[in-house]
Amino acid sequence: MAVKLSVGFQKKTGLPDYGSLGARCDVEFEIDSALLQSDLDGFHERARRAFSACQQAVNDQLSRQMTNGLAATNGHNGHAAPPANGYAKGGSSNGSSGSARRATQSQARAIRAIAGRQRLDLAVLLSTRFNVARPEELSIADASHLIDDLKGNGQGGRE
Numbered sequence: 363m364a365v366k367l368s369v370g371f372q373k374k375t376g377l378p379d380y381g382s383l384g385a386r387c388d389v390e391f392e393i394d395s396a397l398l399q400s401d402l403d404g405f406h407e408r409a410r411r412a413f414s415a416c417q418q419a420v421n422d423q424l425s426r427q428m429t430n431g432l433a434a435t436n437g438h439n440g441h442a443a444p445p446a447n448g449y450a451k452g453g454s455s456n457g458s459s460g461s462a463r464r465a466t467q468s469q470a471r472a473i474r475a476i477a478g479r480q481r482l483d484l485a486v487l488l489s490t491r492f493n494v495a496r497p498e499e500l501s502i503a504d505a506s507h508l509i510d511d512l513k514g515n516g517q518g519g520r521e
Contacts (some may be wrong), residue, residue, distance in 0.1 A: 364392040369409060371416035375424055375514075378491050385423040387416035421480070429483040465505035470497035473505060476512040 372386035389412050397405040465473075474497060477484040488494050492504055500508065 363395045365395045365398065367391055367393050367409060367412065369412040369416055371413060371420050373420050373424065383424055383427050385420040385427075387419045387423075389416055425480050425482055428487060429481060463502045465497055465500040465502055467498075469500075469502070469505040469509060472509050473497040473500075473512065476509065480512065482512075 368388065368390045370386065370388040372384065374382050374384040376382050391412070393405065393408055397408070474484065477487065484497070485495065488497065488500075491508075492500055494500060497505060497508075
């Protein structure tokens, strides 16, 4: 006798200016009911693999949305929403973040590495969110927040 196994994963990521992106994946399939009675570890492994597949699909979709610039539109018919103060988060008109201390080289390397693993368009992300062109132009605090946010989007990050 077959048993139906349903697994789902959804994630919503906040964007500047109160925007957000979301994605969801649901998978349903039949498994042999004997797994529940004689091979509980096998059942758990099937459920874990299905969940991991959903989690990866959701993270990939969110990354594609960020890379394709959908995140930059912030739900305003394809036009980027201007920040309330006329500058990007923490930024000033010259692209500096207003902080005297710049991101460390370690932070810049981490941002590039994490964004690369997630296949994000780092230039678009930095420009849209912080009004800067390179990670080195971020303040130390903005770099730290960005690293935390990027880790939250990846596989071993916080959920």
